[in-house]
Amino acid sequence: MGGKGRHQPSYEDTALMTAAVSHQDAAFVHEAFLYRAPDEFLRGMLEFIRDGVEAGEPVFVVLSAEKIERLRAALGEDADRVLFADMAEVGSNPARIIAAWHDFVNEHGAGGRPIRGIGEPIWAGRSDPELAECHRHESLLNLAFADTPSFRLLCPYDVSALDPAVVEEATRTHPFVSDVESFRESQSYRGLGAISAPFADALSEPPDSAEKLAFDKDSLGEVRELVTSRAAEAGLPGERMDALVLAVNEIATNSIRHGGGTGVIRSWDEGSFLLFQVEDSGRIDAPLAGRRQPVLDQPGGRGLWLANQLCDLVQVRTFELGNVVRIHMAR
Numbered sequence: 001m002g003g004k005g006r007h008q009p010s011y012e013d014t015a016l017m018t019a020a021v022s023h024q025d026a027a028f029v030h031e032a033f034l035y036r037a038p039d040e041f042l043r044g045m046l047e048f049i050r051d052g053v054e055a056g057e058p059v060f061v062v063l064s065a066e067k068i069e070r071l072r073a074a075l076g077e078d079a080d081r082v083l084f085a086d087m088a089e090v091g092s093n094p095a096r097i098i099a100a101w102h103d104f105v106n107e108h109g110a111g112g113r114p115i116r117g118i119g120e121p122i123w124a125g126r127s128d129p130e131l132a133e134c135h136r137h138e139s140l141l142n143l144a145f146a147d148t149p150s151f152r153l154l155c156p157y158d159v160s161a162l163d164p165a166v167v168e169e170a171t172r173t174h175p176f177v178s179d180v181e182s183f184r185e186s187q188s189y190r191g192l193g194a195i196s197a198p199f200a201d202a203l204s205e206p207p208d209s210a211e212k213l214a215f216d217k218d219s220l221g222e223v224r225e226l227v228t229s230r231a232a233e234a235g236l237p238g239e240r241m242d243a244l245v246l247a248v249n250e251i252a253t254n255s256i257r258h259g260g261g262t263g264v265i266r267s268w269d270e271g272s273f274l275l276f277q278v279e280d281s282g283r284i285d286a287p288l289a290g291r292r293q294p295v296l297d298q299p300g301g302r303g304l305w306l307a308n309q310l311c312d313l314v315q316v317r318t319f320e321l322g323n324v325v326r327i328h329m330a331r
Helices: 014-026 039-055 065-081 096-106 128-144 166-173 190-194 220-234 239-257 302-312
Strands: 028-035 061-063 083-086 115-119 149-156 176-178 183-184 212-216 262-270 273-280 313-319 321-330
Touching: 014 115, 028 039, 039 061, 039 065, 039 115, 039 149, 061 065, 061 096, 065 083, 096 115, 096 128, 096 302, 096 313, 128 166, 128 190, 149 166, 166 239, 176 239, 212 220, 212 239, 220 239, 220 262, 220 273, 239 262, 239 273, 239 302, 239 321, 302 313, 302 321
Parallel strands: 028 149, 028 176, 061 083, 061 115, 115 149
Antiparallel strands: 176 183, 212 262, 262 273, 273 321, 313 321
């Protein structure tokens, strides 16, 4: 797509020009694109995709099925030169998304080859816990791909449908912000230092009615019995019950191995979800724990990874007194 587009503008403002230079030179360009109507979304996405296609850059688009269908129709034959994936499948649990981007980078960005992607993990209707983990995901992208050369990732945000606080948070998790008329550095971006610290954002308190069980290495069987019983009461089918038991057992085992040898598990219902919370006195100081697939000779990290693959949402926090891992499983 030739000419002066949104991503190759003719800037007169000095500050915007500086941002544009940084945009071109940065190893990883992570940009929140704010749109206010379907036509703005389509205009921005088509320009970004066509610029990549014309430059011979691999493009990976992860959006809702409906938006993918619209883009395919508008792109015509160019759609065959673009990779697409449904965000409802890739990112229903936001902690799985980084692994998908890693696969794309490893397969198509070898040797620093320029690549670009579009990902929209946040949409109207996400629950508060999901939004919290989406924001965490958006922050961690900056850390996960900080050393990845020539990777441009555009994250659309529907300003007309999202709460203003959600859009404001996007300016803190993205180094760059744009719309159909402008591109700029975000003055609110927190930076890698804040992202690298253990995550300690508050979680809602479990209800007083939550079932509670203290455990150690000799009582993991009781943990599995508790999960099985609660899952059966909630009506989970066999396959999902087995997945939940395995996931909670892995997290409890982590507590024994790395969290002081003991822990506490709590369980309760919250709307259409069954929740299990595992607490211990350890400290998870690896920000990307559970979001990168463990390699064969890696000594740890498999428990959180497995839980994220098996469960609908996993929230990981490290507070002053220890770790909290909260697992959500839809009924």
